[in-house]
Amino acid sequence: MNRASKIFWPMLVKPKDAVIKQTEQLSRSQKLLTELGLIKSGSNGTYQIMPIAQRSLDKCINLVQQNMVEAGGQKITLPVLTSTALWKKSGRLEGDISEFYMVRDRSGKQFLMSPTHEEAVTAMLATAAPISYRQLPLRLYQIGPKFRDELKSRFGMMRAKEFLMKDMYTFDLSQETAKDTYDIITKAYDRFFQQLEVPFVKVNAETGIMGGSLSHEYHYISSVGEDTLVKCESCGFAGNAEVFHQSSNCPNCQKADNLSQVHGVEVAHTFLLGDKYSKPLGATFLNTSGKPQSLIMGCYGIGLSRVLAASLEVLSTDQELRWPKLLAPYDVCVIGPKQGSKEQTLAERVEYNLLEHLGDICGSDEVLHDDRKDLTIGKRLLDGKRLGHPFIIVAGAKSVLPEDPRLELHSSDGNKMELNLNEALQMVNQYVSQKKHLINIRMSTKEEEQTNRQQKVGHTL
Template identity: 55%
Template sequence: MQKMSRLFIPKLVIPKDAAPKHIEALSRSQRLMNELGLVKAAGNGFFHFMPIAQRSLDKLCNLVDECVLETGSYKITMPILTPIELWQQSGRLHGDIEEFFIVKDRHDKKYLLSPTHEEAITSILATTAPISYKQLPLRLYQLGPKFRDELKARFGLVRAKEFLMKDLYSFDRSDKEAEESYKIITASYAALFKKLQLPFEKVEACTGIMGGKCSQEYQIVCPVGEDRLLRCKQCHYAFNVDLAEGDEKCCLKCHSSDLEELKGIEVAHTFLLGDRYTKPFKATYLDSDGKPKSLVMGCYGLGVSRVLAASLEVLSSDNGLVWPSLLAPYDICVIGPKDGSNEQELGDVIEKKICKKITEIYGCNDVVHDDRKYLTIGKRLWEAKRMGYPLIIVAGGKSADDTPILELLVKNHHHELHVDTVLTEIHKYKDHKTALRDHAH
């Protein structure tokens, strides 16, 4: 069980004579994550993840791994640095390259700090012995840092220059089989967002610099979103406003003009690429007739750190964080009586008992014990509510009664309950999380 007194939470300290910043320029998630010591800015668009945020990020990474591995994908790791020649070969350096970070080594050889890895993964297949059609489909993914020199890095992790991304690449025998891979992988994205209980829209989008045959974005509907989306009220088809033609906008599917405009944070983007990359790199497979043919490719990006920020953006209040149940840094926070208080002696006994029982039910990993007894219960409770722990258990004044009563806050809904009833609620919450994990499998 984690002791709060040992937990490193570097909260934002604002000097008394400091000029106030314009709060409206910050997103909700950015402000709360800064104030509560979850992240610290390392520069414009770069962030340190502190222990609380890192716990949640690790949980999200594990959840992403679970969802992706169910698609039959294999996890790999590719270098962050990609030789610039690969991007020249694909033709992606012919356009606007200002968003790319390009570095040189001591021999003047140029590399990109990779914003994505289509060229790298395709070159791997192009420089190995041709794979057999019997080995297809091949689905490879990684989870690691990516870099883009954003023109306007803002809203904290929502739009950063360095971010954590899951990128997956599928290789198939034909367009038809590539479409089947696309369906399987995009279904895993939908399952992930449902597990996180996030309001998302799957929208048609431009292929842009990536190229290919089609692309779709996964957007978290949110007021601070920078993407404008249109959703048809008749057939519920959704698309990025960039695809709309002319001033008279209508649904691209049913042609209705009854459209609803939304704002969204793009958290994932998927593409059917055809032979856009495999042909210039000569990445082939051996077909049943023994002849080499170009692999048919798809790519699937998921902004992991952006998902974390977007979830806090849409779920939290102005006063405190609200986490997706599966991403809360700790599920349970236990607060005992203040040192020197009237209830301390008997309250400490109940506090130890409840901590022991919680450990038996829940284990130690997802429980934090606020043992800073020099602080009042009110101060510690206020901090716990702001941090958004789903279950907060308080051994306060009534814990010293003949029949001890504990305070239980379940997602900030307050209850006064006997010890056994509190333990029952803990069992219920554990079952709730298990059900969420199993959802949409």
């Protein structure tokens, strides 16, 4: 059982009459996460993640991994440092590299603190033993830090210099099978964002420095978003304004004068790359004739720390955090009587009985026991509401009434109910069932058939 008194939770305490000078524009999520002690600024553009927020981030990681494995992904780990020689071969070192961190080792060799790993993973494939067409498609993913020297790092983890990313790199034998892979992985991305239940848009995008022939971005709509999107009010089609800046008609339904502009926070990006990297870096496979042929690539990124911050930005109020169901650090917080109160002895029996039942329903790791009994129930309840626990259940004076004992249940949507024990447990049980339903969203039959077809291609060619 998680005990609030033992959690490292360095909340900012402001004197009542203090006047705080604001030196920069803060996003809602950045302000709340910092004030509540869930993140701390390490330096300009970097953040230290405290235990409660780390729980949420770990849940995000696990959910992404579930989707990547279901889509045929295999997990790897690549070094943070990538030789600049590889970026010279791909031609990307000749472009704008002002956002990249460069370091040298003691012998003078230069490396990038990788903002992305296309060159590194392609070079790894190029130096591996000859790959047979029977081994394709390959879908390799990793989860780790990325680095970009943002000119204007702001809005907390939504635009940081160091961030956590899931990046996948896929290798196919033809443009056709690479497009099948692209469809499978983007469907897995669709599923992941649907599981989070945060409204998102998937837009056509420019390929930019990454290159390739096809690209999509996933955005959360927010006033602090730095991308301008064009959205059709008739059919729901959306695109990056950079792509459709000259268009007055919807490219999808062709209706005129029905396009509106909104701001988006980019949380994921997918690319169909072709042989842009495999050709210059010599990554090949042996075809049915036993001859080497360039691998056809795709790459797929999700900014995990950005997803966490941006989802809170969209869902939260100005004063209280709101979490996606599957990312909430805890399902329920239990608050018992204050130390020394007249109902303490009897109410604590109710409190510990409640904790035992909740452990059976949620699993004890999903329950937070706010055992800081030197604080009033009101103070602990205020902290719990600001932290955005899906449910807070209070075992106070009303829980020991002889005729009709009641627990006080507060839900994160602002509702307050007085329920008996069984009714409160039923509410939590329904919530846990909803979470299980979201976790168990699977690939459609069509996607499964597409995956099976690709696997058969590798064995029958």
